[in-house]
Amino acid sequence: LEEERIHEFREQFLALHAYDRAVFYEKTTPEIRQQIYLYLSPKELAEIFETSEIQEHEYRDYLEEMDTTYAAEMISYMFVDNAVDVLKELNRTQVISYLTLMNEEEAEQIRALLHYEEHTAGSIMTTEFVTIPENSTVRSAMTILKTEAPSAETIYYVFIVNENNRLTGVVSLRDLIIADEDTLIRDIMNDRVMSVLVSDDQEDVARRIQDYNLLAMPVVDFQQHLLGIVTVDDIIDVLDEEASDDYSKLAGVVDIDTTDKNSFAAAKKRAPWLIILLVLGMLTASLIDMFTGTIEKVAILAAFIPLIAGTAGNSGTQALAVAVRGIATRDNEDESRWKLLVREAGTGLITGIICAVFVVALITIWKGEFIIALLVGAAIMVSIFVATLSGSFIPLLMHRLNIDPAVASGPFITTLNDVISILIYLGLATTFIDKLPIS
Amino acid sequence: LEEERIHEFREQFLALHAYDRAVFYEKTTPEIRQQIYLYLSPKELAEIFETSEIQEHEYRDYLEEMDTTYAAEMISYMFVDNAVDVLKELNRTQVISYLTLMNEEEAEQIRALLHYEEHTAGSIMTTEFVTIPENSTVRSAMTILKTEAPSAETIYYVFIVNENNRLTGVVSLRDLIIADEDTLIRDIMNDRVMSVLVSDDQEDVARRIQDYNLLAMPVVDFQQHLLGIVTVDDIIDVLDEEASDDYSKLAGVVDIDTTDKNSFAAAKKRAPWLIILLVLGMLTASLIDMFTGTIEKVAILAAFIPLIAGTAGNSGTQALAVAVRGIATRDNEDESRWKLLVREAGTGLITGIICAVFVVALITIWKGEFIIALLVGAAIMVSIFVATLSGSFIPLLMHRLNIDPAVASGPFITTLNDVISILIYLGLATTFIDKLPIS
Incomplete structure (x- = not known):
């Protein structure tokens, strides 16, 4: 198709919706893109750049493929807000060289918008209105x-x-x-x-x-x-960006970006989070280490450690997610924080009791160990209560201190819940060790 | 303000944006709402219902507060797509009674739209276009x-x-x-x-x-x-709904709804998930129970169980989140599934090696137990690899089978990862028990 048949190519290509043209533009080879620059006017290319969802750091590569004057002209045909988004990815010298090649009025508008801070209304607004x-x-x-x-x-x-x-x-x-x-x-x-x-x-x-x-x-x-x-x-x-952001943080990834085409880039994003959790996990390990005496005597106790820590972690995540999403969507703005905490405390207590009753019944029936069952049940009840409360209190506190609650709360809450739940469980076990079936 | 001063109230109230009127309408008492029904025409009230973000199940209560003819007239003033949303919340008799009170043409349009299945284009479209x-x-x-x-x-x-x-x-x-x-x-x-x-x-x-x-x-x-x-x-x-939905499922809540005003409603949503995880957690507990012989001899092994299971869980959640979000936003549509899995396997391997090296160093320095450190490191490496792979494979499989990957994958993956990681860890420990420092 690309055998120099300019007219046919133009006719078919321009009949596509700009979004589809953009998808083609991004997928094709640099050689074909060079041909596109020859066949399309800067204005036609600007339309592609408008609708595309080009990753921001890729703009620079595309612009470098083009002739500087052609690129400058293309940018000047874009809506000002989008032109600014592109220019923000470039370094100062590049920006200045493009701006000097544009007509004065257009360059002035872009210069004005370039100064607004990221994530403000100024940074996403356009000046092309009536x-x-x-x-x-x-x-x-x-x-x-x-x-x-x-x-x-x-x-x-x-x-x-x-x-x-x-x-x-x-x-x-x-x-x-x-x-x-x-x-x-x-x-x-x-x-x-x-x-x-x-x-x-x-x-x-x-x-x-x-x-x-x-x-x-x-x-x-x-x-x-x-x-x-x-x-x-x-x-x-x-x-969309905001929702993906909260989601990424809950999952413990700095940035969910499925367009990562290689494993190293993805590992680089995920490993830091796992390392943080490993370090914090060492705290938990040290804590259990203090109870090895008890575990040696009643080894079955160890079997329920992941269950209790896991349940505390899960109920903490639930409370955290509700609080973070509530803060993001401002659903709970006019409700007082105290009321929210009291409500979460109630939820934690009810959920804790339900799960405790359930787990006591289950372990008694399954393993026939009523005393162990009671112990696990008590630990689960208290740790669900504490986890739910901390899962809602910590993000509210972070928000109050102007720290993004989504990113900062996760590891704290997980570790806190692990430590507290294991302390309760093994603490109780050590206290009542005389009542337990020594293995 | 509400002392029968109809004109003043109307003037001030109607000057507000419909969204603010809706907020007032929802916040106020049923008595004041009765007065609103007297002071506002059905058409004016329809405007409030249009922009409000009334919870769907609340529509029924509001409509029951009104006179039936007034309610029918109000519904007929709403845009057809919104009117249909309201009517879908009511039972058949109520719908029929409202429809018979409306003019024929309007009722016909609504009836046509009522038949489209939920979550299809038909269910959110309007027929009022030019x-x-x-x-x-x-x-x-x-x-x-x-x-x-x-x-x-x-x-x-x-x-x-x-x-x-x-x-x-x-x-x-x-x-x-x-x-x-x-x-x-x-x-x-x-x-x-x-x-x-x-x-x-x-x-x-x-x-x-x-x-x-x-x-x-x-x-x-x-x-x-x-x-x-x-x-x-x-x-x-x-x-917005879709994003909240994926988020809720990742957090293990059926529906994140911060407007739940009481603890019982919230507990009812969260407890089922915790119970499912408790039951699945019993599998893990039974598995550990099989290794009590090993744990009795080397109790320090128990200290690292939550660390290993937790790390497997975390890396599985990361992979799961990337896969689910990728499916939702269709980012990976044209990439073959195999390529995605190969990439994730690579990511799992790299992340696993990094974390393993780190953890071996940390435990050796901290506790001075090189053999235990090696054991934990090996278990962490293998379980991160397996967790990352299953975290991306299972949602893709679910998607293929037309099961919502967000809801179905969570508990499976968590349990699978727990079981596999603990099996590797305690299995290795039992095999090499002669090399371990008997406590």
């Missing part, structure tokens, strides 16, 4: 829209500003279309417009767009000056 | 849009059908606004329109809307007849 002065009519607004439509990222919300460029309202294109042409914008606009600060966290922005079912959210500074907008397609990615 | 015949002009299309705008869920995509109501294209409102008024729709429409089948899984629909950055996706039957559309706000909720 504003209309409050005293225009619907007719003049539609004229402005027609000229701006090709370059704006969304035209489905139009933002209304006063003479000082302060945000005063919003009108949806739907309302504009329904309205009479001579109506003043001021009369149909919604003046209770919702906005976020440029420094707000991107997750907060995403949650608000989700809650209020919006297609775009205006971003302002402290004086209500309209700086940009965040659109719904960007926030889907934010929410 | 279609235009292919041979109209832009001008006549805009006229149709103006009349349909108030009742359609989105007017930002207009779907083009031929005389048999088959989907042939799509035009965005943006293109309509830019285009000359006399242009034929056929000439500006995109005829490579993307669509999904009514029976497609809702997660697939969501992923495609996300990948292609769409605001809405048309839903068709096998003959390309246009049946409905799925809008972006619905798919955000689908993706």
Whole structure:
């Protein structure tokens, strides 16, 4: 297909959706990509870069394949917010060289956005939106829209500003279309417009767009000056990233990235976590080591150690997950922390009793060891209670101290629960050793 | 505020965004809600129900608070897809009574949608969209849009059908606004329109809307007849639900629902999982029980059991999480399963060797027991390898057998890993018992 038949290739390739073109672009060889650069205009390539889900660190490689002027022109055709995402991956000299090759106005917009901190509303917003002065009519607004439509990222919300460029309202294109042409914008606009600060966290922005079912959210500074907008397609990615993030942390992987094509990269991500847990696990081992006297006498005690530690770990993870997810989705914002802890304590107690009764019955029937069964049951009850409580208390505390609860809590809670549950179990066993069946 | 001052209340309340009204509605007492039913029209209340994130089982309680005719009228004002979500929570008699109270056309639409299976495109689509015949002009299309705008869920995509109501294209409102008024729709429409089948899984629909950055996706039957559309706000909720779901399952909770206001409800969700793990844990306990002879002689062996089982569990969870998330996001769709397994085997081997070397060094330095250290290291290496491999193989197998890999794999993998790792450890110990320092 690629035998120099430029026209046929262009026709077929451009008929594909940009996403499919992007998938092809990424999958193909560098040689074919060189041909693509010859056959496609920078503008057409920009469209591919817009929709692709290219890994951020790969942008640099792709750009280096291209001629510098071609690359600069392509970047200038991208929506500003996406262009900024690409440039953020490059080093300072590269950024400057691309910016000097662009036209002044475009470069200015990009330069302004490059300064916002990561994970803020400013870093995901675009400056390509449509504003209309409050005293225009619907007719003049539609004229402005027609000229701006090709370059704006969304035209489905139009933002209304006063003479000082302060945000005063919003009108949806739907309302504009329904309205009479001579109506003043001021009369149909919604003046209770919702906005976020440029420094707000991107997750907060995403949650608000989700809650209020919006297609775009205006971003302002402290004086209500309209700086940009965040659109719904960007926030889907934010929410997705956030969810994957919490999930990775619960699983004990720094970053779940299934596109790791080799085992070394994957091992590098997973090993550190296992090592941390090994070191902490040594604490548990040392603790058991202190009870070797008891275990020598009643070796069957050892059989239940993994069961008890495992159960404590599982109930701790359950409580942790509920707390972390609750913090992330702000479900429990208006509930007082104390109430949450009291509730979790109750849950731990009930779950502990249920599991204890169950385990006592099971061991008695299975092994016929009632005294051992009682001991294991008591240890399980107390450790589920403690694990549930610590699983919800520690993340809340971390959140209070502004530490990400998802990453920091896991190993602490696991170790704490292991230590406490084993201490209770072997402690009880040592105390009541006279009552136990010496093996 | 609620002292019968209807006008003031209405003015202030209606000025709020529908989401905030919904939050107030849910938080307030049943008595105040009774007043709300008096003060607000069914249409105004419908708007609250649209945006609220009322738990599905609560709809029934709210509807029962209302007068039946009022409730029926309110439901008929909701967008059809949301109305269907509400009605699905009720029993047959209730549904029928509400439907008979509505106007015929509305009831017909709802009845049609009620039949689609849960989690399919059909169950989340709406039938309130705008279609235009292919041979109209832009001008006549805009006229149709103006009349349909108030009742359609989105007017930002207009779907083009031929005389048999088959989907042939799509035009965005943006293109309509830019285009000359006399242009034929056929000439500006995109005829490579993307669509999904009514029976497609809702997660697939969501992923495609996300990948292609769409605001809405048309839903068709096998003959390309246009049946409905799925809008972006619905798919955000689908993706969110899916992510929470995978997360809950990894944590071992049937459903992470932080709005559980009492401990019994939470315990009811968590206890079954703990009980399953307890039963499976008994297998491990029985296994260790077989080695009591060895443990009696070398009690320090018991100290490392939780460490080894824990490490196997952790590396299994890592592999499981990567596999489950990869299946959910289809990241690894075009990679062959064998390649994935070979890669994971590599990762397991490398991680295993790193951790084993580390643990041998640590135990030798800390406890001065080189032979025990070697034994623990060997067990850790083999069990990380096995755990990583089973953590990726089992979910892939489950997926192949059409079982949800997230829910079914957890307990299997944990138990399997516990059993294998302990078998290797105590098996090795028993074999080399002559070399071990008898305590």
